[in-house]
Amino acid sequence: MSHGIPAHRRRTGATATAPAPVPATVATPAPAPDDSAKARTGGGIVAVLAFTGIVVAVMQTLVVPLIAELPKLLHTSTSNASWVITATLLAGAVATPVMGRLGDMFGKRRILFVSLGLLVAGSAICASTSSLVPMVVGRALQGGAMGVIPLGISIMRDELPAERMGSAMALMSSSLGVGSALGMPAAALVAEHADWHVLFMGSGGLALVGLVLAAFFVPESPVRTPGRFDFAGAVGLSAGLVCLLLAISKGSDWGWGSATTLGLFAAAVIVLLGWGAYELRVAQPLVDLRTTARRQVLLTNLAGITIGFAMYAMSLVLPQLLQLPKASGYGLGQSMVSAGLCVAPGGVVMVFLSPVSARLSARRGPKVSLMAGAVVTAVGYALGLWLVHQPWQTLIVSAVIGAGIALAYAAMPALIMGAVPPSETAAANGLNTLMRSIGTSTASAVLGVVLTHMTQPLGGVPLPSMNAFRTSFLIAVGGCVAGLLIAAFLPGRRPAPAAVAAEVPEAAEEAAPAGPGFHGRVRTAQGTPLERAGLTLVSPAGRQIGRALTRPDGGYALQAPRPGGYVLIATADGHQPQAVTVRTGTAPVHHDIVLAPTAVAAGLDVHGTVRARRDGRPLADARLTLVDATGTVVRTAVTGDDGGYRFTGLPAGEYSLIAGGYPPVATALAVAGGTRDHVDVELLHPADH
Incomplete structure (x- = not known):
């Protein structure tokens, strides 16, 4: 069990490794x-x-x-x-x-x-x-x-x-x-x-x-x-495009059946297929x-x-x-x-x-x-x-x-x-x-x-x-x-905001802000509501204005102090975080969010339970953030009723696991990849003060 902010590096796997590239999917x-x-x-x-x-x-x-x-x-x-x-x-x-x-x-x-x-x-x-x-x-x-x-x-x-x-x-x-x-x-x-x-x-x-x-x-x-x-990806795409467009643009001069033209077309196919396979694997x-x-x-x-x-x-x-x-x-x-x-x-x-x-x-x-x-x-x-x-x-x-x-x-x-x-x-x-x-x-x-x-x-x-x-x-x-x-064959028009709002259950509509603010639903690309996705509203000065978790129907509501521009950040475990500039007037603005799934690769699986430091009881709704060695947030999660959390498919590298509390608790991880690790965290709950 991890307590407080350790002075040492917790290690999983046989040996510690140098940080590997980690998908930086958060904006x-x-x-x-x-x-x-x-x-x-x-x-x-x-x-x-x-x-x-x-x-x-x-x-x-x-x-x-x-x-x-x-x-x-x-x-x-x-x-x-x-x-x-x-x-x-x-x-x-x-x-x-x-x-x-x-x-x-x-x-x-x-x-x-x-x-x-x-x-x-x-x-x-x-x-x-x-x-x-x-x-x-x-x-x-x-x-x-x-x-x-x-x-x-x-x-x-x-x-x-x-x-x-x-x-x-x-x-x-x-x-x-x-x-x-x-x-x-x-x-x-x-x-x-x-x-x-x-x-x-x-x-x-x-x-x-x-x-x-x-x-x-x-x-x-x-x-x-x-x-x-991605320099390798840039070189691969450049080589494939040059071969393809060179064959297209110069084919009439060289002859469409010439060895040069046909060779360039073949090279374009081979290079672009190889580039595609590489792009699917790179972080x-x-x-x-x-x-x-x-x-x-x-x-x-x-x-x-x-x-x-x-x-x-x-x-x-x-x-x-x-x-x-x-x-x-x-x-x-x-x-x-x-x-x-x-x-x-x-x-x-x-x-x-x-x-x-x-x-x-x-x-x-x-x-x-x-x-x-x-x-x-x-x-x-x-x-x-x-x-x-x-x-x-x-x-x-x-x-x-x-x-x-x-x-x-x-x-x-x-x-x-x-x-x-x-x-x-x-x-x-x-x-x-x-x-x-x-x-x-x-x-x-x-x-x-x-x-x-x-x-x-x-x-x-x-x-x-x-x-x-x-x-x-x-x-x-x-x-x-x-x-x-x-x-x-393109998908048809999405419903207008008013129509989308009409689909939201009454409970979701009742939760909309009374004045300036934002409300809507967080979904997957397939339209499945995302429950317990995290929403954070950031002010023009970079200060956090409010936070919310989505309901079972994916609905959320965030109040803004005044009309104007804000940054709305949405995160959900297993999905790419999204940040978007939004504006609200005197009335609440309906804004739906679609989160794409992250690529799940074989790698570290970290899970555990967040408990109260005084009596060891599980703490629900505790927010955890996983940050890589560059300081980039790569994953977030919110504990369930049993206090449990899980991060899956993490590439090898060095991470910091931060649990929000009074005060927050950070745990350092240096992982070799391909392993599973159980990391429990103890927090001082407000009721324990």
């Missing part, structure tokens, strides 16, 4: 911003983050007007010049999930600065060179900024009040399409009337402006996931595949591939059709700038439709919004089968496709964040953005094959035929239909 709350801060920065946050997202998207299409001229400008071959685009694609694919994970761990605002800094540095390099290798390096650095969009979405979730979050996230999610559509005519205008280096000077200047604005208007997110960065994975495998997350990411495919098809096909000479019989003979302006309505529609799509998601659920987006986008491409004989007709096609993309893009962050813990939102949104990028890369490869193989000659030069364009539109329609079918 560390920083002080929540006060009401005045919210009032000052709420509008600025949305505007600045949307601006940075658009700047990053503009970077992607920056060199599109230069594609035909790149070999001459860089004094290289056409095949080598294509690396200017491929390098950005590969760097963006790697950076998106990595930056998201780093943001969850070290602060989203801090990593946002890093991402924008990479864009500034890459633009400066590209603006100062006319050689291939420095240009490829600069473009790779620019690709590292792709993490801005998922980071921005996650910051919005952490910082904005609920009533503004939907439209703000919709705009941020759509910024990828908005920037691509609006950036093309602007880049074409600069390329036609100025030195091509000015394009990169402009992108660097815009990124620098975004960096300064973010420093003034974007606060640091209060939600963190402490732990160790602190780069990507939580168990969360990613949830139906809502998995299907949303698959839909992201199809919608990304559909978005890029418009940017690839319509400008080519618009710029083909009229002598072909179907080309519209427009300049590079005019072609870009004909595609721009898609981006304008995305900007104005983002709030509408957010309202649709709020009223009907994000599943409906995603399905509606797939249908509208398919209609837009179907119109392209006929309405492409005059430039004004392409404006209609572009606008309809843009409307569909806006609806779909607005829905995906809501679906993702409705299924993952707040401490993992940046990484989860980063993975979704990556899926969209894979879709755009696939569109480039597939439609590139169609446009280069279905040709007709004009003056001895092979040009894509009208059948090639129609085939491309039909393939895009097929991608939208695939996205629609995938979305159909």
Whole structure:
């Protein structure tokens, strides 16, 4: 039996071992911003983050007007010049999930600065060179900024009040399409009337402006996931993605049946399967595949591939059709700038439709919004089968496709964040953005094959035929239909807060706070109520305001001293703790919490009984906290009526077991793993004073 705070280390197993990595699944709350801060920065946050997202998207299409001229400008071959685009694609694919994970761990605002800094540095390099290798390096650095969009979405979730979050996230999610559509005519205008280096000077200047604005208007997110960065996982994912995207993007140059292309596809499969197996075993994975495998997350990411495919098809096909000479019989003979302006309505529609799509998601659920987006986008491409004989007709096609993309893009962050813990939102949104990028890369490869193989000659030069364009539109329609079918299997809309509250038994409703505060239920991902889960409310100053245990129906109620922002922490043995920024007004706010199970691995099993020091009777409702060697809370528990508790599946390492009492009692444990240990604790009960 352990008494008090021992001066020695209690040891289980044969020998003491060095601390092993312990899953750091609890999100560390920083002080929540006060009401005045919210009032000052709420509008600025949305505007600045949307601006940075658009700047990053503009970077992607920056060199599109230069594609035909790149070999001459860089004094290289056409095949080598294509690396200017491929390098950005590969760097963006790697950076998106990595930056998201780093943001969850070290602060989203801090990593946002890093991402924008990479864009500034890459633009400066590209603006100062006319050689291939420095240009490829600069473009790779620019690709590292792709993490801005998922980071921005996650910051919005952490910082904005609920009533503004939907439209703000919709705009941020759509910024990828908005920037691509609006950036093309602007880049074409600069390329036609100025030195091509000015394009990169402009992108660097815009990124620098975004960096300064973010420093003034974007606060640091209060939600963190402490732990160790999974370097092996990052290397494995990077290697797999590079193999996959390199094969997709360069397959047409090397030959789809060549040994190089097929070898890269095979290597991608092998590496990604090995990476997945490793991520399932590591304590602190780069990507939580168990969360990613949830139906809502998995299907949303698959839909992201199809919608990304559909978005890029418009940017690839319509400008080519618009710029083909009229002598072909179907080309519209427009300049590079005019072609870009004909595609721009898609981006304008995305900007104005983002709030509408957010309202649709709020009223009907994000599943409906995603399905509606797939249908509208398919209609837009179907119109392209006929309405492409005059430039004004392409404006209609572009606008309809843009409307569909806006609806779909607005829905995906809501679906993702409705299924993952707040401490993992940046990484989860980063993975979704990556899926969209894979879709755009696939569109480039597939439609590139169609446009280069279905040709007709004009003056001895092979040009894509009208059948090639129609085939491309039909393939895009097929991608939208695939996205629609995938979305159909997503879980339906969760009940609105009022409906959920109606399901709570009368006893739970009677327990709701009379004034400011929070109430709701804590459940598993399968909807099972969690009894005796711990709820802690933390003030903006970091002080504990209140604690509660859930009832048998999973219900809880916590009173707040005044309206404002707080951090609500939920813990339950065997589940990943969750911390989320919440706001209450003068009336109580209903807030349900879903806790994901922790991965149970073979390891230490600690159990025992908490008793009163005076007479040895079991103490019920005693709270125990298990802290690892880094000071991170890894598990919590509350004793039952018999005073018993149990922690299972703990990796080897050093821990401190803290039992709340008068005063608290701490017991140090150094465990070898794979063992069971019985640790009793004696507390001085208030009645014993």
